[in-house]
Amino acid sequence: xxxxxxxxxxxxxxxxxxxxxxxxxxxxxxxxxxxxxxxxxxxxxxxxxxxxxxxxxxxxxxxxxxxxxxxxxxxxxxxxxxxxxxxxxxxxxxxxxxxxxxxxxxxxxx
Amino acid sequence: xxxxxxxxxxxxxxxxxxxxxxxxxxxxxxxxxxxxxxxxxxxxxxxxxxxxxxxxxxxxxxxxxxxxxxxxxxxxxxxxxxxxxxxxxxxxxxxxxxxxxxxxxxxxxxxxxxxxxxxxxx
Numbered sequence: 001x002x003x004x005x006x007x008x009x010x011x012x013x014x015x016x017x018x019x020x021x022x023x024x025x026x027x028x029x030x031x032x033x034x035x036x037x038x039x040x041x042x043x044x045x046x047x048x049x050x051x052x053x054x055x056x057x058x059x060x061x062x063x064x065x066x067x068x069x070x071x072x073x074x075x076x077x078x079x080x081x082x083x084x085x086x087x088x089x090x091x092x093x094x095x096x097x098x099x100x101x102x103x104x105x106x107x108x109x110x
Numbered sequence: 111x112x113x114x115x116x117x118x119x120x121x122x123x124x125x126x127x128x129x130x131x132x133x134x135x136x137x138x139x140x141x142x143x144x145x146x147x148x149x150x151x152x153x154x155x156x157x158x159x160x161x162x163x164x165x166x167x168x169x170x171x172x173x174x175x176x177x178x179x180x181x182x183x184x185x186x187x188x189x190x191x192x193x194x195x196x197x198x199x200x201x202x203x204x205x206x207x208x209x210x211x212x213x214x215x216x217x218x219x220x221x222x223x224x225x226x227x228x229x230x231x232x
Contacts, residue, residue: 035218044222045204051211056220088155092215098170099208101155
């Protein structure tokens with residue numbers, strides 16, 4: 001059971017705005033920045049959002065992040081087929097003295 | 111561009127030791143933090159350990175008694191050893207660079223390897 005809670009799956013039609021939630025605790029999301037990763041089978045995981053809402057170079061600007069209280073979310077302003085992947089949130093947990101991950105969300109197009 | 115690649119046996123017998131190496135190019139392991147993360151089949155990601163370029167290490171409490179992470183600066187590699195493995199240790203193992211901002215604890219993984227599947231079975 002993961003320390004951070006994500007919905008197992010989220011789906012949307014092409015061009016639709018979709019978002020993925022990530023729920024934690026006061027010792028994790030309540031105190032530290034949330035980061036998001038995209039996983040595709042057979043490829044290296046890719047950082048898509050860091051420090052709540054920062055995009056690494058090369059990540060499309062349709063991806064955005066937000067964080068409030070003990071929750072965070074990742075959004076795509078217009079779903080594209082290449083966005084279909086598993087997404088994981090991650091945050092430093094003060095009680096663990098280490099990073100923790102969500103259980104992952106499979107983003108699919110309808 | 112920073113590139114990481116995991117290597118090691120894909121099959122380990124129960125009670126034996128899992129040993130993996132991560133080869134790094136495009137960056138020096140004499141700076142930054144370096145880490146191992148795993149993903150059991152059908153499950154989420156789990157942080158295992160990280161090592162600072164100074165040699166300081168941190169381990170997940172649930173694995174601390176069985177894990178060692180170390181640096182090999184001469185070959186620009188770092189390694190993972192997990193002792194007394196069981197079927198529960200079957201997973202895809204990833205190596206990654208862990209980024210620190212200012213004087214805060216390390217925060218996010220900016221570069222990852224593709225991962226290597228390790229199966230624990232007799």
